[in-house]
Every structure is written in C-alpha cells, then in structure tokens.
Amino acid sequence: MSFCVFVYVVMAQFLRDYLSCYKSILKLAFPLLLGQLGNIAVSFADNIMVGHYSTEALASASFVNNTFNVAIMAVLGFTYGLTPLIGAMFVRDDNDRIGRTVRLGLIVNLVFTVLVTALMLLLYFNIDRLGQPGQLLPMIRPYYLTVLSGMVFVSVFNVFSQWSFGIGRTGLPTWIVLGANALNVLGNYALIYGNWGAPELGLLGAGFSTLGARVVCVVVLGLVFFKAKYARKYLPGFYHSRRQQGDISRIITTGFPVSMQMTFETAAFSGAAIFAGWLGAISLAAFQIVVISGMFGFCIYYSIGAAMAIDISHAAGRSDNAAMRRCAWAGYHIMLVTMAMVCCLFLFGGDVIMGVFTEDRAVLSLAVTLLVPMALYQAGDATQITFANALRGTSHVLPMLYIAFFSYIVVGLPVTWAMAFPAGMGLYGIVLSFSVCLMLAAVLYFVFFMRATQRRLRG
Numbered sequence: 001m002s003f004c005v006f007v008y009v010v011m012a013q014f015l016r017d018y019l020s021c022y023k024s025i026l027k028l029a030f031p032l033l034l035g036q037l038g039n040i041a042v043s044f045a046d047n048i049m050v051g052h053y054s055t056e057a058l059a060s061a062s063f064v065n066n067t068f069n070v071a072i073m074a075v076l077g078f079t080y081g082l083t084p085l086i087g088a089m090f091v092r093d094d095n096d097r098i099g100r101t102v103r104l105g106l107i108v109n110l111v112f113t114v115l116v117t118a119l120m121l122l123l124y125f126n127i128d129r130l131g132q133p134g135q136l137l138p139m140i141r142p143y144y145l146t147v148l149s150g151m152v153f154v155s156v157f158n159v160f161s162q163w164s165f166g167i168g169r170t171g172l173p174t175w176i177v178l179g180a181n182a183l184n185v186l187g188n189y190a191l192i193y194g195n196w197g198a199p200e201l202g203l204l205g206a207g208f209s210t211l212g213a214r215v216v217c218v219v220v221l222g223l224v225f226f227k228a229k230y231a232r233k234y235l236p237g238f239y240h241s242r243r244q245q246g247d248i249s250r251i252i253t254t255g256f257p258v259s260m261q262m263t264f265e266t267a268a269f270s271g272a273a274i275f276a277g278w279l280g281a282i283s284l285a286a287f288q289i290v291v292i293s294g295m296f297g298f299c300i301y302y303s304i305g306a307a308m309a310i311d312i313s314h315a316a317g318r319s320d321n322a323a324m325r326r327c328a329w330a331g332y333h334i335m336l337v338t339m340a341m342v343c344c345l346f347l348f349g350g351d352v353i354m355g356v357f358t359e360d361r362a363v364l365s366l367a368v369t370l371l372v373p374m375a376l377y378q379a380g381d382a383t384q385i386t387f388a389n390a391l392r393g394t395s396h397v398l399p400m401l402y403i404a405f406f407s408y409i410v411v412g413l414p415v416t417w418a419m420a421f422p423a424g425m426g427l428y429g430i431v432l433s434f435s436v437c438l439m440l441a442a443v444l445y446f447v448f449f450m451r452a453t454q455r456r457l458r459g
Contacts, residue, residue, distance in 0.1 A: 017326060018326065018329070018330045018333065021311070021326055021327050021330035021331075022330055022333070022334065024307075024311050024327075025304065025307045025308050025311060025327070025330060025334060026307075026334070027307075028168070028306075028307035028310055028311065029170075029303045029304050029306070029307035029308075029334075031170045031171035031175075032170050032174060032302075032303040032307055033300060033303040033304075034174050034178065048356055048357055049188050049189070049192050049193075049206065050192065050202075050206055051285075051289075051357045051358040052359065053192055053193070053203070054202070055281065055282075055285050055358065055360045055363060056135065056139060056281065057139060057202055057203040058288060058358060058363075059133070059136055059281045059284040059285040059288070060136045060140045060143060060203055061143070061203055061206070061288065062273060062276075062284050062285060062287060062288030062291070063132055063136065063140055063273060063274075063277060063284065064140055064143050064144050064147060065147075065288070066270045066273035066288075066291065067123070067144075067270050067273070067274075068120070068147050068148075069269065069270055070267050070270045071116050071117075071119070071120050072151070072266075073259075073262035073263055073265070073266040074112075074116050074259045074260070074266075075109070075112070075113050075151060075154055075155045075158070075259070076154070076259075076262065077255070077259035077261060077262035077263065078108075078109055078112050078113075078155075078255040078256065078259040079105070079109055079155065079158040079159050079161070079162050079255065080158075080162065080255070080258045080259075080262075080392065081251060081252075081253075081254035081255025081256070081257075081258050081259070081392075081397065082101065082102075082105045082159065082162035082166065082251065082254075082255065083162045083165050083166050083306075083309060083310065083313060083392070083393075084166075084254060084309065084313035084316065084392060084393055084394070084395045085101055085166070085251070085254060085313075085395065086098055086101060086102075086162065086163055086165075086166025087165075087166040087167075087310055087313030087314050087316075087317060088314070088316055088317030089101065089166075089317070090167045090168065090314070091317040091318060092317060095233045095234055095236075096236060096237035096241045097237060097241070098163070098166070098167070099234035099235060099236060099237025099238035099239075099241060100237045100238065100241035100242075100243065100244075100247065101247070101251070102159065102160070102163050102225070102234065102238055103237075103238045103239075103241075104243060104247055104248055104251055105159045105162070105163075106156065108248060108251050108252060108255070109155045109156075109158075109159050109255070110152065110155060112155075112255075112259070113151055113152055113154075113155040114152075117148060117151045117152070120148055120151070121148065124141070124144055124145065124148070127140065127141065127144065130277075131274070131277065131278055132274075132277045132284075133277065133280065133281045133284075135281075136281065139202070139203050139204075142204050142207075143203050143204055143206075143207045146204060146207030146208060146210075147207055147210070147211075149211060150210065150211045150214045150215075153211075153214040153215055153217070153218045154214060156218050156222070157173075157214065157217045157218045160173075160218075160221045160222060160224075160225050161173040161221065163225065163234075164221075165306070165310055166310070166313070168310070170307065172221070172224060173221060176220050176221050177217060179216075179220075180213040180214070180216045180217045180220075181213065183209075183212065183213050183216060184209050184210055184212070186209075187205075187208070187209030187210075187212055188205065188206050190205070190209075192205040192209075193205075253397075253398070254395050254397055256401070257397040257398050257399075257400045257401040258397055258400060260400075260401045260404060260405070261388065261397075261400040261401060261403070261404035264405050264407075264408040264409050265384075265404055265407075265408050265441070267408060267409065267413075268408035268409070268412040268413055268416065268434075268437055269291065269434075271413045272287070272430045272431075272433075272434075273287055273288075273291070275416060275417060275420050275421075275430055276427055276430060279426060279427060282360075282362050282363055282366060283366065283426070283427045285358065285363045286363050286364075286366040286370070286427060287427060287430070287431075289354050289357045289363070289364075289367040290354075290367055290370050290374055290431055292357070293346070293353050293374065294374055296342065296345075296353075297339070297342040297378050297381060297382070298381060298385075300338055300342065301335060301338065301339070301381060301382045301385040301386075302385055304331055304334055304335055304338065304385075305331065305385040305386055305388070305389035305390075306389060308327055308328065308330075308331030308386070308389055308390065308393065309389040309390070309392050309393035310393070311327045311393070312324050312327050312328065312389075312390055312393025312394060313393045313394075313395070315327060315393075316393060316394055321453055324390075324393070324394060324453050325450075325453050327390075327393075328386070328387070328390040328393075328449065331386055331389075331390070332383070332386045332387075335383070335385070335386050336382070338382070339378050339379060339381075339382040342378055343375045343378050343379075346371055346374055346375045346378070347371060347375050350368070350371040350374070350375075351368045351371065354367045354368060366427065369428060370431045373428060373431040373432035373434070373435070376432070376435050377431070377432075377434040377435040379435075379439065380434070380435050380437075380438030380439035380440075380441070380442050381438050383438075383439070383442035383446070384438050384439075384441040384442035384445055386442075387442060387445035387446045388400060388441075388445045390449045391445055391448060391449045391452065394449070394452050394453065396448075396452040399444075399448040399452075400445070400448075403441055403445060403448065404441060406440075406444075407437050407438075407440045407441035407444065408437050408441065411436065411437055411440060412433070412436065412437030415433045415436050415437065416429075416430055416433040416434075416437075419432060419433045420433075
C-alpha cells in the first residue's frame with residue numbers, strides 16, 4: 001500500500017510540474033503543426049507531380065532543392081532570432097520596442113538575404129563543376145534561377161511570422177501558408193502538365209507555382225501587420241521609434257548563430273545529396289524520396305520545438321529560470337512520444353508512402369531499402385530540435401554556431417562520405433550517417449542548454 005501511495009504522490013507532483021507546460025506547448029504547437037503538415041502536403045504534392053512527370057525531373061528537383069535548402073535555412077534561421085526577442089518584449093508589454101524590432105528586423109534580414117542570394121548566384125555559374133549527371137543540367141539551371149528569385153519573399157514573410165509567433169499568435173502565419181499551399185498545388189497541376197490551357201513547363205512550372213505562393217504569403221501577412229486592429233499598437237514603434245544603441249547588434253547576435261546552425265545542419269543533407277548524385281540519377285531520385293518522406297518527422301518535431309521556444313522566451317522575459325528548464329523537459333516528453341509514432345509509421349508504412357512518388361521500379365526499390373536508417377535517425381533529429389530550440393528560447397544562441405559546425409561539417413560530412421564510398425555502403429551509408437551527426441549535435445545542445453540555465457540560476 002505504501003508503494004502505491006508513493007507512486008501516486010510522485011505522479012501527482014509530476015503532473016503538477018508539467019501538465020500546464022504540456023497544455024501550453026500543445027496549444028501553441030497545434031497551429032504550427034497544421035502549417036507544417038500543409039508544407040509537407042505541398043512538398044509531397046510537388047514531388048509526386050514532378051516524379052510522375054519524369055525520373056529526370058525528380059532527380060533535378062532533388063539536387064536544386066537540397067542545394068537551396070542550405071540558403072533557405074540560413075535565411076529562415078536569421079529570422080528565428082527575432083522570436084525570443086519579441087517574446088520577451090511581449091510579456092513586458094513593450095509595444096513600441098516590438099514595432100521597432102520588426103522594422104529593424106526587416107532591414108537586417110533583407111541585407112542578409114541579398115548576401116545569401118549573391119552567393120547562390122555565384123554557385124549557379126559553377127553548377128557544372130559539382131559532378132551531377134550531365135543530362136540533368138538543362139532542367140536544373142532554369143529551375144535553380146526560379147527558386148533563387150523567391151529568396152527575398154521567404155525572408156520578408158518569416159520576419160512577420162516571427163513577430164506573430166512572439167506575440168503568441170501562432171495560427172495566423174499557419175492559415176496564410178495553408179491557403180498559399182493550396183494555390184501552389186493548383187499551380188503545379190496547371191503548369192507542370194499543361195492543364196487548363198496553361199503551357200506544359202515540367203519542373204520549371206513547379207518553380208513558378210512555388211514563387212507565386214511565396215509572393216501571396218508576403219502580401220497577405222504584410223496587410224495583417226499594417227491593417228489589423230490588434231496590430232495597430234505596434235505601428236507607432238515601427239514608424240517612429242528611433243533606433244537605440246544595441247538594437248541591431250541584438251538582432252544579429254541572436255539571428256546569425258541560429259542561421260549558421262540551420263545552415264550547417266542543412267549543408268550536411270545537401271552535401272549528402274551531392275554524394276548521392278555521384279552514385280547516379282537513380283540514387284539521387286531515391287535520396288529525394290527519402291528526404292521528402294523524412295520531412296514528415298522533421299516538420300512535426302519543429303512545430304513542437306518552436307512552440308517550446310516561445311514559452312521559454314516568455315519565461316526568460318520573466319527571468320523564471322526554473323520554468324525554462326521545466327518547459328524544455330515537457331517539450332522533450334512530447335517529442336519522444338511523437339518520435340516513437342513517426343518511427344513506427346516509417347517502419348511499417350514507409351513503403352506505401354514512398355510508392356506514391358514514382359512509378360520507376362528501380363528508384364522505388366532502392367528507396368525502400370533505406371527505411372531502417374531513416375527511422376534510426378529520428379531519435380537524433382527529435383532530440384537536437386528540442387534542445388536547439390530550448391537554447392534559442394533563452395537567447396543564449398552563440399554556442400549553436402560552434403555546435404552545428406562541429407557536428408555537421410567537421411564530423412558529419414566526412415562520416416557521410418566515408419560510409420558511402422570507402423566503406424562501400426553507398427546510399428544506405430549516406431542515410432545511416434545522419435544518425436551520427438544528429439545525435440552528436442543533440443548531446444551538445446543539451447549540455448549547453450543546461451549550462452546556460454545554470455549560469456542564469458546562479459546569477
């Protein structure tokens with residue numbers, strides 16, 4: 001009987017500690033999850049339509065999308081630094097400062113995006129030196145330029161999105177993205193295959209459709225910021241508040257490390273795509289199917305992690321150190337349950353998921369052999385997303401830069417190359433290697449999050 005009482009007391013205390021955190025994270029995460037699921041649906045639709053158009057189009061999309069993921073994640077990561085800043089201001093009702101931060105965030109992020117765009121343009125002129133199959137280059141080049149032209153719209157939309165997240169309105173950007181995604185799918189149907197009187201543009205049509213959706217997102221969310229009644233209190237600060245010393249440096253010092261963290265992580269996957277291209281068009285197409293399928297897990301984890309970061313930023317604004325740790329652990333509990341379900345989905349239904357992307361039996365047969373390593377790296381992915389976002393919520397983000405560079409570039413890329421080629425494991429080794437770099441990053445993010453909150457506790 002005493003043991004039962006002990007278990008009851010422990011469980012009651014556990015629920016008192018974490019139940020409110022679970023509720024808050026899930027409430028914030030739900031609209032984010034809808035948006036991410038919408039993104040997954042569009043990514044699936046893009047790749048299904050492109051894959052059924054031709055294997056060459058799917059392989060070309062794989063190379064360009066994985067290459068551009070580095071640039072897009074760099075731009076997105078720079079905007080993510082705004083969330084903890086605005087979240088901390090929000091709990092203090094510092095509306096003028098929020099407006100000023102949005103204005104300066106737009107300026108700083110646009111400058112950064114122009115620099116990233118210039119680097120990607122430089123890469124474009126050297127694209128034939130990356131060892132990809134020569135027959136794909138005529139499709140790769142125009143699609144690459146179309147994706148490049150959308151970078152500025154990605155940046156502007158996500159600056160306004162971080163403002164919305166920081167003030168606790170996570171649903172607004174979600175509904176905008178879902179609506180734009182629906183337009184994107186319709187555009188794909190028209191422009192890839194030449195339906196409804198549109199020209200048949202193949203892969204380039206998918207690029208035009210995505211560009212149009214990104215423009216729509218910026219226009220709609222921009223109108224909300226400048227016209228919505230609840231946003232009016234931020235406009236005086238946006239228009240009239242003078243920049244104070246340290247404003248820009250705070251935006252840079254919280255945005256740049258997150259940007260580099262996401263850049264280095266994505267670079268590991270993009271480098272893997274280049275390695276897959278060395279194995280031939282079939283391997284490159286199969287790799288794209290694995291990456292898109294794996295995005296299902298990543299997007300769900302990211303929704304939970306981003307919601308957790310918002311709660312942690314609010315706790316940081318109140319200097320509530322215990323709440324920051326409690327929120328991080330609550331997020332990780334949710335993440336572990338989610339990760340287990342995703343792994344089961346991949347192991348028992350992954351072949352069905354992959355089967356919708358292509359009718360090429362050679363591509364599909366190769367992709368299905370990668371289900372086990374794809375399921376294995378979910379643990380590392382879920383854990384590193386949890387504690388990277390926990391660290392981001394504290395605004396103590398500089399270690400993220402060093403951790404990501406070490407885990408994904410210094411360790412990750414050489415391990416991927418070694419497992420693929422010297423070890424003779426090919427594409428299986430490439431996907432299996434993700435477990436190494438993701439789990440290494442996860443452990444380091446956890447250590448630095450605990451150290452950062454310990455310093456706060458002592459201070």
